[in-house]
Amino acid sequence: MVIFCGKSNNNPYYIKEADLNIKSIQELAYFIYNYAILISNSFITKNLILYIDNSLKLPKLASDLNEMFNKKVNLSDILIHILANSNYYSDEEITSFRKKLLKLLSLPEEDYILNAGDKLFQLKKYEKAITQYSKIAKTNNNAMLRLAQSYAKLQFYEIASEYFAELYKRTKSINVLKEAYFCLKLNGTVEKIRDIESRIDENLLADWEYDIVSKIIKVRKDETMKEYEDIFLMGSSYIKENIEALIKKWKGKYRYIG
Secondary structure, three states, X not given: OOOOOOOEEEEEEEEOOOOEEEEEHHHHHHHHHHOHHHOOOOOOOHHHHHHHHHHOOOXXXXXXHHHXXXXXXXXXXXXXXXXXXXXXXXXXXXXXXXHHHHHHHOOOXXXXXXXXXXXXXXXXXHHHHHHHHHHHOOOOHHHHHHHHHHHHHOOOHHHHHHHHHHHHHHHOOHHHHHHHHHHHHHOOOHHHHHHHHOOOOHHHHHHHHHHHHHHHHHOOOOOOHHHHHHHHHHOHHHHHHHXXXXXXXXXXXOOOOO
């Protein structure tokens, strides 16, 4: 996150909730405005107030926050105060944020956790997203899907395939089974791959394998790309015969595309 619209410094402040460093009041405001769902009651600390005072050179804001902190003012009011003094958001935007914050606080716990996981997923903080999704994945299919995708993003393909497979048992979605198959082709046992292959017809399997190569090529950006594009001209039967060699060569380059 880099937003230097005002004062910034070389001494970052670490936001543990999202595993991010901020260096300006604008970056702090941006995080609050866009990722409020990740903010817990422990977000405002004496260390943050000292950082605003000493590193960001905003003594008046720091003094205000210190007083609010000591009086145990509601967290939402403190966050609004920071936004109002950030010189980054308009009055209309802050009013909109207040409404959004009230809506977030009214969410059922399961929805709140899912939304928090999704925000972390957007930030590419997949380990933290996994922590959130794991809380509700046993009963929430959307969380199970995101959990599998998070492990795939981290290239833990076999673990991801297990979660995709579990989700397939619940939903019988052929697209979910396809994702399990993709992950196993990148890192899975022959037995598990053959188990999935036994459930689908050969034409669909050929389409899946073709898609695997297509995705690999999509993320490959060098002079050898044309060589692999030419393979498509030879037809799916050729691809099927050569898929293992192709994936072995490219598996280190491929990162799950959801």
